[in-house]
Amino acid sequence: MTASHPTKRPTDAAHLDDSDVDLPPELLNLPWVDIHNHAHTLSWEDRERYALAGCRSMMMVASGYHWTPYKPVEADDIRFLWDDAINRRAAIQRNHFFEAKLGLGIHTGVRIENPDELLDAMDAYCELDEVIAIGETGVTPSQHVSRWDVDQQQAIVQGQMELADEHDLPVLLHTPNQSTDSRRSYRDGIGIPGYEKNTGLGADPVIDSDNPALESVKRDIEAMRDAGLSDRRVVASHADGNNTEYLMENTDCYLSYTIGHSWLIGVTAADVADAIDEYGPERIMIDTDCANVLRTDPFALKRAIFELYRYGIDEAAIRKVVLENPRDVFDFDA
Numbered sequence: 001m002t003a004s005h006p007t008k009r010p011t012d013a014a015h016l017d018d019s020d021v022d023l024p025p026e027l028l029n030l031p032w033v034d035i036h037n038h039a040h041t042l043s044w045e046d047r048e049r050y051a052l053a054g055c056r057s058m059m060m061v062a063s064g065y066h067w068t069p070y071k072p073v074e075a076d077d078i079r080f081l082w083d084d085a086i087n088r089r090a091a092i093q094r095n096h097f098f099e100a101k102l103g104l105g106i107h108t109g110v111r112i113e114n115p116d117e118l119l120d121a122m123d124a125y126c127e128l129d130e131v132i133a134i135g136e137t138g139v140t141p142s143q144h145v146s147r148w149d150v151d152q153q154q155a156i157v158q159g160q161m162e163l164a165d166e167h168d169l170p171v172l173l174h175t176p177n178q179s180t181d182s183r184r185s186y187r188d189g190i191g192i193p194g195y196e197k198n199t200g201l202g203a204d205p206v207i208d209s210d211n212p213a214l215e216s217v218k219r220d221i222e223a224m225r226d227a228g229l230s231d232r233r234v235v236a237s238h239a240d241g242n243n244t245e246y247l248m249e250n251t252d253c254y255l256s257y258t259i260g261h262s263w264l265i266g267v268t269a270a271d272v273a274d275a276i277d278e279y280g281p282e283r284i285m286i287d288t289d290c291a292n293v294l295r296t297d298p299f300a301l302k303r304a305i306f307e308l309y310r311y312g313i314d315e316a317a318i319r320k321v322v323l324e325n326p327r328d329v330f331d332f333d334a
């Protein structure tokens, strides 16, 4: 306690010593990169929030799943999503000043009637400067509306990985999350609040396993090996407690933790801090996955920067995770 405070009786100020607290002013302005979002589906205001929070670069992901209106889904429906993103990307970049690039993918969350047509078309799209990755894609345990045989899914994932290898592009993997047992299900017909998806149309699982989410990831890794794609060209998004150990110990892939909708998948900055503590920051990234069909937070990545520091992660590791790793793997200009 110092005698310097003229307060009537001692306050906290008399007990706190600022001199031994290490505050990180650099983090206030640290640029960051979001390698997985669907910002082209967000509002102008939400995209502006990315800019306000210091986003330097982002990859907007156009792949089938939530945005194809017709079921069954045809290749042309997915092609439209790719073209829509290409159509609008430059305007988004000029409006908000961050670097906006694209990931194009064939996602298996809905079954596509003629996916080989898409694989054929994708080759030419990979030549575009603005396309910096293939994805999101990855085997999923169950589909919307109609089931997609798991071996056929894996073949489509592998086909995209072969293309990525030919064009020297990274692949953004969608890894399924495991839902927690404690979660209650919602009243019939209401669906999940904050998630604009008709969950009543979910098809029966195509993977019969105790841990279908992890089984899916193992199939993705098998596809990667069969495609001859280097582990270092694969970024597994939606990393979580169910797949971190497997991916860290059995592969050399990057893991990206999705923290833009923690209320849904349960992953937070604390999980990222735990992973950095255990494995180091070299193969870790963070993404928001913000999209218009979900309650998502464009400020999530900026908030995570502060959270990681509060959880004891040093500034160099934070910089590596939010800026250097994504910049190196996805070859952003900024």
Ligand SMILES: [Zn+2]
Residues within 6 Å of the ligand: 036, 037, 038, 061, 136, 289
């Ligand atoms: Zn996504």
